[in-house]
Amino acid sequence: MSTPTDGLIVVAKRDCPTCTLIEPVMRQLAESGPPLTVYTQDDPGFPAGLDGVVDDTDLEQSFHLAIETVPTLIRLEGGRETGRRIGWHRGEWEDLSGIKGLGGDLPDQQPGCGSKSVEPGMPERLMARFGDAKLQSRLIDVSPLDDPMEVCFDRGWSDGLPVVPPTDERVIRMLAGTDRKPDEVVGLMPPNLAECTVEKVAINAVMAGCKPEYMPMMLSVVEAALIPEFTLHGLLCTTYFSGPVVIANGPMTRRIGMNSGLNALGQGNRANLTIGRTLQLIVRNVGGGIPGDIDRAALGNPGKLSFCFAEDESDPEWEPLSVWRGFKPGSNTVTLFHGDGVQAFVDQGSRTPEELSRSFAMALNAVAHPKMVQGANAILVMSPEHYAVYRNAGWDRKRIQSEIHEATKRSGAELVKGAGGVGEGIDPSRADEVIPKFWEDHGLLIVRAGGDAGLFSAIIGGWLGGRFHDEVQPVTMEVKE
Amino acid sequence: MTTNAFTMRDPTAEAAPVQRERLRPPASLDGLTVALLDIGKTRSDEFLDHIDAKFSERGLTVKRYSKPTNTRVAPVEVLQNIATEADIVVEALAD
Numbered sequence: 001m002s003t004p005t006d007g008l009i010v011v012a013k014r015d016c017p018t019c020t021l022i023e024p025v026m027r028q029l030a031e032s033g034p035p036l037t038v039y040t041q042d043d044p045g046f047p048a049g050l051d052g053v054v055d056d057t058d059l060e061q062s063f064h065l066a067i068e069t070v071p072t073l074i075r076l077e078g079g080r081e082t083g084r085r086i087g088w089h090r091g092e093w094e095d096l097s098g099i100k101g102l103g104g105d106l107p108d109q110q111p112g113c114g115s116k117s118v119e120p121g122m123p124e125r126l127m128a129r130f131g132d133a134k135l136q137s138r139l140i141d142v143s144p145l146d147d148p149m150e151v152c153f154d155r156g157w158s159d160g161l162p163v164v165p166p167t168d169e170r171v172i173r174m175l176a177g178t179d180r181k182p183d184e185v186v187g188l189m190p191p192n193l194a195e196c197t198v199e200k201v202a203i204n205a206v207m208a209g210c211k212p213e214y215m216p217m218m219l220s221v222v223e224a225a226l227i228p229e230f231t232l233h234g235l236l237c238t239t240y241f242s243g244p245v246v247i248a249n250g251p252m253t254r255r256i257g258m259n260s261g262l263n264a265l266g267q268g269n270r271a272n273l274t275i276g277r278t279l280q281l282i283v284r285n286v287g288g289g290i291p292g293d294i295d296r297a298a299l300g301n302p303g304k305l306s307f308c309f310a311e312d313e314s315d316p317e318w319e320p321l322s323v324w325r326g327f328k329p330g331s332n333t334v335t336l337f338h339g340d341g342v343q344a345f346v347d348q349g350s351r352t353p354e355e356l357s358r359s360f361a362m363a364l365n366a367v368a369h370p371k372m373v374q375g376a377n378a379i380l381v382m383s384p385e386h387y388a389v390y391r392n393a394g395w396d397r398k399r400i401q402s403e404i405h406e407a408t409k410r411s412g413a414e415l416v417k418g419a420g421g422v423g424e425g426i427d428p429s430r431a432d433e434v435i436p437k438f439w440e441d442h443g444l445l446i447v448r449a450g451g452d453a454g455l456f457s458a459i460i461g462g463w464l465g466g467r468f469h470d471e472v473q474p475v476t477m478e479v480k481e
Numbered sequence: 482m483t484t485n486a487f488t489m490r491d492p493t494a495e496a497a498p499v500q501r502e503r504l505r506p507p508a509s510l511d512g513l514t515v516a517l518l519d520i521g522k523t524r525s526d527e528f529l530d531h532i533d534a535k536f537s538e539r540g541l542t543v544k545r546y547s548k549p550t551n552t553r554v555a556p557v558e559v560l561q562n563i564a565t566e567a568d569i570v571v572e573a574l575a576d
Contacts, residue, residue, distance in 0.1 A: 135490060137490040137491045137492070137495070138490070138491045138495055138499060139488045139489070139490065139491075140488060140489045140490070140491055140499065141486055141487075141488055142486070142487040142488065142489060144486075144487070148487055148489060151489075152489075154501075155501065157492055157493070165487075165489050166489050166490045166492055167487075167488070167489055167490075168488070168490065171490050189494075192494060192496070194494030194496070195494070199490075200492065200494075203490050203491075203492040204492050207492055281492070285492040285493045285494075286492070286493065286494050287494075288494065288496070
């Protein structure tokens with residue numbers, strides 16, 4: 001269907017009282033004005049008995065003309081739009097059409113109604129059908145006999161749970177969550193070092209169940225995962241348990257509804273779960289990191305499906321992880337860590353910060369193996385009740401961090417191979433050293449999260465690759481909005 | 482956009498063909514277990530008896546399975562048994 005190049009266009013629908021009100025006006029225009037085309041959105045018989053009425057119930061013309069309100073009057077000259085009026089206003093319509101005395105008995109003006117082309121969900125459908133969406137990923141046809149969700153499983157696109165079939169409408173809707181172009185390359189995704197475009201991120205985000213407003217954070221998560229110090233390639237193929245753990249900071253976490261409170265490390269929150277899941281789907285689908293293939297995890301852990309949560313920043317006295325990592329207060333950031341499962345920490349008896357620090361250190365020293373030091377890093381997710389012990393004593397993050405670090409120090413003689421009748425351990429040459437469990441600068445990330453009640457905190461152990469202090473580190477990136 | 486068709490966008494790096502590849506046949510039958518699936522049509526059994534004898538002559542292990550009726554797909558249990566007990570399968574259609 002082609003758009004006329006000269007004359008007047010009215011876009012209308014019968015369901016709009018203003019459109020029905022101006023039916024006589026459309027007749028006047030058809031009889032005495034420039035050539036008139038009426039695109040009718042809901043009833044091809046409206047207005048009745050008028051030449052130039054065109055069925056636009058598929059909304060193609062309304063989409064191309066970017067109609068938001070009906071009635072809309074448009075003037076075209078030589079193929080160019082030279083004027084547009086929205087709703088009914090006698091003076092404006094007379095000026096644009098060049099015809100005086102329009103709708104003599106009608107009120108001077110009346111606002112219009114919403115165009116059917118902008119009803120909820122419709123813009124994406126129209127963009128997919130009529131737009132120049134420029135999606136470049138190839139189309140996969142699904143036979144009418146097949147269930148699209150089963151096809152996703154059969155093609156190996158799933159992490160073992162159902163995925164949302166990535167239709168054009170859904171992908172376009174997801175891409176609306178970012179200003180970045182679909183063909184922009186975010187980076188090369190290991191292990192195959194395949195180009196990961198914004199579009200591929202959006203497709204996998206659809207499959208994971210993300211909302212479009214997660215896209216800025218999602219793109220930053222992918223970019224952070226590709227920072228060389230994160231060594232994603234090594235992480236995805238390791239025989240160890242670990243996978244990427246995402247900690248989000250900043251006001252965006254509240255805006256998109258992330259959970260930093262009750263059950264923050266558990267199930268039930270869409271943003272937490274789908275952002276973490278998207279990264280792993282991208283590793284699988286774009287990078288080719290397939291479990292049992294190049295992913296050689298001996299056991300893995302359930303967090304490899306998704307492990308993502310937000311830090312509780314509600315206490316102004318607490319320095320958020322993002323600030324400790326060098327970003328301005330109030331920044332939106334994502335920190336990625338190589339983590340395995342959750343190790344419970346229970347201490348319902350320590351009432352002083354000194355006691356609690358020693359207690360945390362005892363549990364932290366068990367990460368990976370009690371006789372292993374400066375190997376696996378860790379996250380300590382401190383619950384509100386444990387934090388209260390420190391807060392009430394006036395200890396800030398720096399003090400807590402420093403005291404726990406000191407409390408993990410042990411004599412090398414206890415840790416060397418063979419000590420305690422256990423073969424695992426450090427080199428005997430270090431027997432005379434006093435050694436902390438973690439690298440002081442990035443070996444232990446302390447994060448606040450959790451529900452108000454419960455003297456329980458969580459330890460998330462890290463990957464053994466952490467023994468290479470310079471090569472393997474947690475990474476933090478600011479979210480680009 | 483194709484009308485009346487459901488299409489999805491490929492989430493992968495698109496290194497594999499759109500049309501999924503079939504499993505390659507084994508290079509040799511030596512030592513393999515062959516499943517013979519009677520799809521339930523009349524005289525399928527005659528055909529399969531013949532195949533059974535030929536495979537057995539070659540020293541292959543043969544296991545027999547059957548669908549209750551040719552009008553429906555095989556029950557999940559039959560498919561699982563074949564997948565776990567045999568290396569290759571021959572389906573018989575004999576009219």
